[in-house]
Amino acid sequence: MFEIFGIPSQALFGQLLIGLINGSFYALLSLGLAVIFGMLNIINFSHGAQYMMGGFAAFILLQQTGLGYWPALIIVPILVGITGMIIERTMLQWLYKLDHLYGLLLTFGLALIIEGVARNFYGSAGLPYRVPDSLTGGQNLGFMFLPNYRAWVIVASLTVCISTWFVIERTRLGAYLRAATENPALVGAFGINVPRMITLTYGFGVALAAFAGVMAAPIYNVSPQMGAELIIVVFAVVVIGGMGSILGAILTGFGLGVIEGLTKVFFPEASNTVIFVIMVIVLLVRPAGLFGRRA
Amino acid sequence: MLDPQSVTHAARAPLLSVNNLQAWYGESHILHGVDFDVMPGEVVTLLGRNGAGKSTTMKSVMGLVARRTGSVMMEGQELISLPARKIARAGIAFCPEERGIFASLDVEENLMLPPQIRPGGLSREAIFELFPNLKERLGSSQGTKLSGGEQQMLAIGRILRTGSRLLLLDEPTEGLAPVIIQQIGKTIRALKEQKFTILLVEQNFRFASTVADRYYVMEHGKIIDKFANSELDANVGKLHDYLGV
Numbered sequence: 001m002f003e004i005f006g007i008p009s010q011a012l013f014g015q016l017l018i019g020l021i022n023g024s025f026y027a028l029l030s031l032g033l034a035v036i037f038g039m040l041n042i043i044n045f046s047h048g049a050q051y052m053m054g055g056f057a058a059f060i061l062l063q064q065t066g067l068g069y070w071p072a073l074i075i076v077p078i079l080v081g082i083t084g085m086i087i088e089r090t091m092l093q094w095l096y097k098l099d100h101l102y103g104l105l106l107t108f109g110l111a112l113i114i115e116g117v118a119r120n121f122y123g124s125a126g127l128p129y130r131v132p133d134s135l136t137g138g139q140n141l142g143f144m145f146l147p148n149y150r151a152w153v154i155v156a157s158l159t160v161c162i163s164t165w166f167v168i169e170r171t172r173l174g175a176y177l178r179a180a181t182e183n184p185a186l187v188g189a190f191g192i193n194v195p196r197m198i199t200l201t202y203g204f205g206v207a208l209a210a211f212a213g214v215m216a217a218p219i220y221n222v223s224p225q226m227g228a229e230l231i232i233v234v235f236a237v238v239v240i241g242g243m244g245s246i247l248g249a250i251l252t253g254f255g256l257g258v259i260e261g262l263t264k265v266f267f268p269e270a271s272n273t274v275i276f277v278i279m280v281i282v283l284l285v286r287p288a289g290l291f292g293r294r295a
Numbered sequence: 296m297l298d299p300q301s302v303t304h305a306a307r308a309p310l311l312s313v314n315n316l317q318a319w320y321g322e323s324h325i326l327h328g329v330d331f332d333v334m335p336g337e338v339v340t341l342l343g344r345n346g347a348g349k350s351t352t353m354k355s356v357m358g359l360v361a362r363r364t365g366s367v368m369m370e371g372q373e374l375i376s377l378p379a380r381k382i383a384r385a386g387i388a389f390c391p392e393e394r395g396i397f398a399s400l401d402v403e404e405n406l407m408l409p410p411q412i413r414p415g416g417l418s419r420e421a422i423f424e425l426f427p428n429l430k431e432r433l434g435s436s437q438g439t440k441l442s443g444g445e446q447q448m449l450a451i452g453r454i455l456r457t458g459s460r461l462l463l464l465d466e467p468t469e470g471l472a473p474v475i476i477q478q479i480g481k482t483i484r485a486l487k488e489q490k491f492t493i494l495l496v497e498q499n500f501r502f503a504s505t506v507a508d509r510y511y512v513m514e515h516g517k518i519i520d521k522f523a524n525s526e527l528d529a530n531v532g533k534l535h536d537y538l539g540v
């Protein structure tokens with residue numbers, strides 16, 4: 001074992017890994033928020049609850065049907081995404097022309113309802129969800145021990161984030177999305193079905209949250225408040241990155257996870273607040289966020 | 296006031312027929328019963344002062360004004376209650392006054408954005424033949440980094456790919472240098488030769504006279520006069536009054 005700045009390397013890399021894990025979830029969740037905000041102009045406050053739905057859906061799927069982690073990783077985002085599309089069609093679509101505040105209030109109310117329902121049926125205690133057999137164990141890298149499941153979370157999150165970025169920034173479908181974000185009326189006047197695109201976008205953003213929820217289940221347990229705790233930090237991440245910036249959400253998510261982890265090593269007292277301190281500084285210096293497009 | 300016989304196309308069916316079109320922005324009543332026809336292959340120009348309602352007429356035809364009544368018939372199909380995307384699918388393509396180039400799309404993406412809605416649209420090569428400057432700017436990272444003239448060419452070029460045969464062009468020469476205006480005039484004549492039908496909004500009737508077959512004059516949300524290009528000289532005095540130039 002060796003030391004870096006007087007810190008044992010084991011502790012340093014351990015926290016770096018935890019930072020990357022947290023960053024994986026920050027990135028996935030803030031990416032979903034950014035996609036939704038860009039297209040719907042709505043700050044999706046139920047994002048944490050939808051992440052929690054993902055965890056619970058995986059848990060219930062296992063209990064009721066015996067379908068394990070891998071099927072859940074595919075099925076759950078689709079199911080939860082569909083509930084998102086229903087919410088968009090029945091409720092959110094009436095709010096687009098109003099101030100952000102209305103969408104925020106509605107989705108905040110939805111979050112309370114969803115979390116209340118979960119608490120009612122399952123109580124507040126965390127429910128265990130096992131790491132899939134194929135990913136138990138880990139690798140001894142010499143300078144640290146890397147559990148396989150955690151390595152998988154980082155790789156999966158990076159893959160999903162980069163794919164999403166690629167689709168939005170580099171494909172024809174993404175060009176439709178970007179154009180509709182800028183000027184939905186004109187895109188509609190080219191014959192493109194913008195309302196359907198908006199519904200699918202919300203469904204996709206929600207599915208990302210549910211995907212993160214399934215991935216989180218074996219690490220953090222499944223509990224009704226798992227989303228509420230995380231989402232506060234994620235909103236700070238989004239504010240720092242800049243509302244609506246795709247790349248900003250991804251980079252800031254991973255970056256802040258790592259910064260938070262390193263703070264635990266070097267200055268543990270500040271580790272719970274460091275992200276909020278950065279948020280305040282960014283708001284003062286660059287109100288539109290580090291990657292925000294607004295002038 | 297308007298004598299339909301003064302137009303020589305009575306025998307053929309119009310491609311676009313607008314009757315008693317009324318439109319509102321919120322509570323303000325902007326169009327008070329607009330009537331006009333566009334025959335297949337024609338270039339028809341709407342003239343009128345600032346605020347007369349020319350753009351509102353185009354946007355109402357295109358379905359971009361939420362509250363509108365009356366009738367907009369395209370090839371026998373009633374469009375008045377359809378959403379904009381279905382109006383586009385009926386074969387009408389729109390180039391807005393503010394051009395509508397997307398800042399978050401590069402030049403190539405802007406050009407390729409409008410989907411093809413029927414066969415027979417221009418190929419990319421044909422578009423670059425009309426607008427050679429565009430080809431040179433293809434690598435440009437942001438559509439809005441182009442000059443005003445290039446943005447106008449891009450805004451026209453991209454709707455030529457769609458296969459729509461009726462083009463609505465709202466003041467394509469506004470704010471552009473004379474050489475660019477000439478190039479746009481040349482383009483409109485080329486499009487007419489290729490049997491496109493064009494509804495043009497213009498304030499500059501000198502420019503319009505180089506491309507138009509017929510004119511309608513708008514004031515306060517109504518058509519107040521119309522004449523053919525051959526009658527332009529006889530109407531110049533009146534036009535100066537109408538347009539206040």
Ligand SMILES: Nc1ncnc2c1ncn2[C@@H]1O[C@H](COP(=O)(O)OP(=O)(O)OP(=O)(O)O)[C@@H](O)[C@H]1O
Pocket residue numbers: 320323325343344345346347348349350351352392498
């Ligand atoms: N979005 C809007 N909301 C409210 N009023 C509007 C809106 N757009 C236009 N108007 C009003 O409608 C009237 C007609 O405007 P319109 O843009 O159709 O005129 P125009 O003939 O195209 O004029 P210009 O030559 O300046 O482009 C004007 O009085 C204008 O102020």
Ligand SMILES: [Mg+2]
Pocket residue numbers: 349350351392465
């Ligand atoms: Mg106008």
